[in-house]
Amino acid sequence: MPQHHGQESFFVVGEGIVGTQLGGRHGDVPDPVTESVDPTAPAPRALAASEPPPFRFSRIGPKGEPLGPALTKKLAIAMVQGGGGQGDIPAGYTYLGQFVDHDLTFDRTDVELGEDVTPAQLVQGRSPRLDLDSLYGVGPANPASARFYEDDGLHLKVGDTIKIGPDASKKKHDLPRVAGARTALIPDPRNDENLIVAQTHMAMIRFHNKVVDDLASTPLAQRFRKARKLVTMHYQWLLRHDYLPRIVEPAVLDDVFTNGRKLVEPDAEPTAVPTMPLEFSVAAFRLGHSMIRDSYNWNRRFPGTGGSLFYMFDFSGLGGTLGGQLRLLSNWLADWRRMYDFAAGGHPELTPPGGVAKVNQAKRIDTLLTDPLRNLPPGTFNGPANIPFNDPRANLAFRNLTRARMVKLATGPQMVTKLNNKGVPITALTKAQLLDGNGGAALAGLTATQQDALTTKAPLWFYVLREAELNDGVLTGVGARIVAETFHRAMEGSNFSIVRNTNFAPSLGRGNTFEMTDLLLHAFGDAKGLNPLGGA
Structure with a gap:
């Protein structure tokens, strides 16, 4: 069954199924966080012998002692008051991060035929990797994944948009969709939950298809595997050298990728199957929620805040x-020049109308979420x-904090202690820093008792965001280390890996530089492809 956001349980190695919902991420049983504003986590349970x-x-941390429900609700409301500070990261990276999150947490067995899946494949398919399984599924040779591919078994399917007014139908600019339905024909349906991540997935499809075309001289039997490897290695390179340095303190990244991990499976064999740290999935990598804007300078039809x-x-x-409609209307196509800074990527001719100042910038990574995320x-x-309206169950901050409370996630202060004990020197935030921040969530409305509780039991997600808020919107301390090490381990354990293959260098960008602007330019070819509605 396809995964949905909002339905989450967690099979924790050594503990069994813990968390918020016995039915997992598939929505086949009610989600307590949706059913109640004061939900109770199901009791942990072991897997049945016959259960995959x-x-x-x-x-990677101890079990935490969570805040009570009243303080959790109060903190959640404080975190959705007006949105945070203005950031300096092009807004497209917010949704690249969402695409990456889906890639890391994609359950590949959803697109495998059950009778053909071995126990070893089940373990591998339900583990975090950065192999673009959310794009490729299992591959064109697998009967359950073949539907994502053209008849040649090389190219991924891509959809056309619908003409509206002066904007003609645009070939290969929408996600492929099931005939007669709006359902996206892609391995991970979560990549159609908003338009920007959907257009990002479409761009990745086009990037793969262009790489296949580039390899026309490669023998047919080898072409798909070679294309997938080339795409995946460039994708990982982009994450390591373009995406991560924008959100994580570069010194921490360099330390982890040079000297190795101390927190996330530090002694694992490189090719062993990774696991996903709860502290990353439930807290640290939910940093992207604070980067979301309430509006975007989208394209020539919907400029400014349209x-x-x-x-x-x-x-x-x-x-x-x-x-x-059943397909995307042409007037809603992305103008990629407004989502990424092509001038900084060596292409000043690809600046949007009004210049670089009109490139959408993500909100600063901090403890405030934009208003619409309250509903x-x-x-x-x-x-x-x-x-x-304003029901806590629809408040993204409340959902995140409650999810962490229900799985007894380690607190921020606990993770500071854990890292210091592992030989990673981390300076804990002071009480004043936690409570006052730097232009983030205002907590003056908390009672003295609540302030003391927050200081000693600060939820990890809030703590990581407060760290970044006090560091010009860049992850540092606990948050930086969790994110850097989790990415390193996921890359190391992938089938194709720039961590294991240290000799890899990109060939599809500008020398050894390959950023998201390079990927988009390779995928779309020119300004007309990047801005399909034309105009300035």
Whole structure:
């Protein structure tokens, strides 16, 4: 069954199934965080002997003593008051991060035929890797994944948009969709929960297809594997050298990728199957939620603030209804020049109208989320259509904090102690830093008792965001280390790996430089492809 956001349980190695929902991420049983504003976690349970292992998580910290529900709710409301500071990271990286999160947590067995899946394949398919399984599925030779591919077994399918007004139908600019339905025909349907991540997935499809075309002289039997390897290695390189340095303190990245890990499976064999740290999935890598804007300078039809976050959900197939259509309307196509800084990538001719200043910038990574995230569209978390306005169950901050509370996630202060004990020197945030921050969530409304509780039991997600807020919007300390080490381990354990293959160098960018702007330019070819609606 396809995965959905909002339905999450966690199979923690050594503990069994813990967390928030016995039915996992598939929405086949009610989610307590959606059912109640004061949910109770199901009791942990062991897997039955005949039950295949779900996606594999682990703990890298101790179990935490969570905040009470009243303080959790109060903190969540404080975190959705007006949005945080202005950042300096092009906004496209927010949704590249979401695409990466889906790649890391994709359950590959959803697109494998059950009778053909061995126990070893189950373990591998339900483990975090950066192999682009969310793009490729199992590959064209697998009967359950063949539907994602053209008849040649080389190219991924891609969809066309619908003509509207002066904007003609655009070939190969939408996700492929099931005939007669708006359902995206891609391995991970979560990549159609908002328009920006959907367009990002479409760009990745086009990048793969262009690489296949580039390899026309390669023998047919070898072409797909060679293309997938080349795409995956460039993708990992981009994450290591373009995406991660924008969100994580570079010195921490360099230390981890040069000297190795001390927290996340430090003694693992490189080719052993990784596990996903709960502390990364439930807290640290939810940093992207604070980067979301309430509107975007989207394209020539919806400039300025015309691309509201509401529309970004509505014109997707999972988070909305594609505006009531079965395919994307052409006037909602991305103008990539407005989402990434092509001038900084060596292409000043690809600046949007108004110059570089008109490139959307993500919100600063801090403890404030933009207002619309207080009322998520019900379709994004399988909630009831009539959920009241400002109901905590639709508040993304409340959902994140409650999820962590239910799995007894380690607190920020506990992770500081853990890292110091592992030989990673981390300076703990002071009480004043935790409570006052730097232009983030205002906590003056907490009682003295609540302030003391937050100081000693600060939820890890809040703690990581407060660290970044005090560091010009870049992860440092606990957050930086968790994210850097988890990415390193996921790359190391992937089938194709720039960590194990240290001789790899990109060939599709500018010398040894390969950034997201290079990927997009290779995928779309020129300004017309990057800005399909034309105009300035």
